[in-house]
Amino acid sequence: MNLIMQIGIVFFICFISVGLALWVPLPATIIAMLLMFLLLLFRVIKLYHVKEKSDFLLKNMTIFFIPAGVEIINYTGYLKDNFFVLLFICVITTLITFAATAYTVMFVTKIQKKLNR
Numbered sequence: 001m002n003l004i005m006q007i008g009i010v011f012f013i014c015f016i017s018v019g020l021a022l023w024v025p026l027p028a029t030i031i032a033m034l035l036m037f038l039l040l041l042f043r044v045i046k047l048y049h050v051k052e053k054s055d056f057l058l059k060n061m062t063i064f065f066i067p068a069g070v071e072i073i074n075y076t077g078y079l080k081d082n083f084f085v086l087l088f089i090c091v092i093t094t095l096i097t098f099a100a101t102a103y104t105v106m107f108v109t110k111i112q113k114k115l116n117r
Contacts, residue, residue, distance in 0.1 A: 006053035009045065010036075 017032035039045040
């Protein structure tokens with residue numbers, strides 16, 4: 001499938017998600033990911049319909065972080081004023097993420113052991 005058609009599919013899903021975001025209290029990007037997941041899961045869209053476009057976006061993902069990094073410059077005053085609060089939040093959320101990951105791995109491991117018996 002050609003690249004223009006794949007871009008069209010992805011943009012159409014994004015367009016639909018922006019419309020749904022008016023009624024659903026979720027960001028349009030999350031809705032688009034859910035839509036894409038469901039369409040791929042139920043084989044409405046085949047993987048080869050979006051594979052080339054997806055591979056291109058994954059290979060060039062770092063480009064999409066540049067605007068966010070540049071935007072941080074606008075908030076240096078805020079970051080300086082709230083440095084310790086932000087540092088505390090980062091440390092706490094990192095620890096929570098580690099704990100959630102560890103318990104999830106332990107839970108899934110127990111389930112897999114029970115299924116393999």
